[in-house]
Amino acid sequence: ITIVGCIFWAISLFLAAGDRESSNKPIRQIVIWWITLGFILTTCYSSGLITQITSPTLSTKMETIQQLVENDFVWTSPYALDLHLMLDFNDTWESTWARRMRVIPDQQNEWKTVASSKVALFGQQYGKEAFTLDSDYPPDLLKKFEITRDCINIYRIGLVFRAGSPYFKPLENHILRFHSGGLVDKIMNDEFEKVAMVKPYVREVFDTMKKTVKVGEQLNVDNLKGAFLMLVIGLIGASFVFLLEMLTIKIKGSSSKGRQNS
Numbered sequence: 001i002t003i004v005g006c007i008f009w010a011i012s013l014f015l016a017a018g019d020r021e022s023s024n025k026p027i028r029q030i031v032i033w034w035i036t037l038g039f040i041l042t043t044c045y046s047s048g049l050i051t052q053i054t055s056p057t058l059s060t061k062m063e064t065i066q067q068l069v070e071n072d073f074v075w076t077s078p079y080a081l082d083l084h085l086m087l088d089f090n091d092t093w094e095s096t097w098a099r100r101m102r103v104i105p106d107q108q109n110e111w112k113t114v115a116s117s118k119v120a121l122f123g124q125q126y127g128k129e130a131f132t133l134d135s136d137y138p139p140d141l142l143k144k145f146e147i148t149r150d151c152i153n154i155y156r157i158g159l160v161f162r163a164g165s166p167y168f169k170p171l172e173n174h175i176l177r178f179h180s181g182g183l184v185d186k187i188m189n190d191e192f193e194k195v196a197m198v199k200p201y202v203r204e205v206f207d208t209m210k211k212t213v214k215v216g217e218q219l220n221v222d223n224l225k226g227a228f229l230m231l232v233i234g235l236i237g238a239s240f241v242f243l244l245e246m247l248t249i250k251i252k253g254s255s256s257k258g259r260q261n262s
Contacts, residue, residue, distance in 0.1 A: 037230065037234060068120055071118065077103055078110060081101070083098045083101065
């Protein structure tokens with residue numbers, strides 16, 4: 001038996017060639033299966049490698065305060081915020097998030113912290129637009145960020161009066177009328193346009209549908225589970241045929257010896 005002969009036998013399997021009589025030993029069944037498996041593994045690995053390289057892997061976006069806390073994030077602001085107004089301190093995750101607040105008045109130090117740590121930024125969103133007005137972050141820094149799909153806090157436009165104030169109802173009606181008529185939307189959009197004129201990259205950076213691409217991962221054994229399963233099944237079948245041929249040869253040998261003796 002030769003390796004070249006086994007290769008030709010393996011090729012004949014793929015080409016559905018006729019099963020001519022062979023003088024090769026039964027071990028060819030196992031050798032041929034190993035060669036066939038080599039073809040399969042090479043094909044699987046090549047196709048898996050191409051898929052891994054050409055298909056972008058999107059990272060999972062963190063959407064809640066719980067996910068930010070579990071992933072060891074902190075958040076910064078150039079000035080102290082009223083956390084009791086923003087967060088629910090009766091909630092375990094929100095109270096933990098409040099303790100991770102970092103007030104960094106110096107802009108350069110804040111940029112260094114944001115660039116070198118796991119940091120979440122507090123921004124504002126109106127309609128489909130989101131932006132930060134408190135700090136003039138550079139575009140290369142902002143491009144590393146994603147915006148959550150839902151706002152953490154939802155604010156209502158209105159005025160605050162003391163209880164029983166006679167001005168509350170008429171001014172409230174005016175605000176509702178301006179809001180329903182689109183005046184408030186126009187003012188907010190104009191303010192955002194002013195920011196976008198100075199920093200046009202904010203439209204690209206703060207996209208609610210944005211996702212970042214993770215670094216490609218190397219292929220591992222999990223990518224070839226199916227091929228190894230075929231190896232086990234094929235070896236079991238090849239071993240069975242091998243033992244069957246060995247048994248057949250022994251029976252034929254015993255029969256021929258019996259005829260010669262008789």
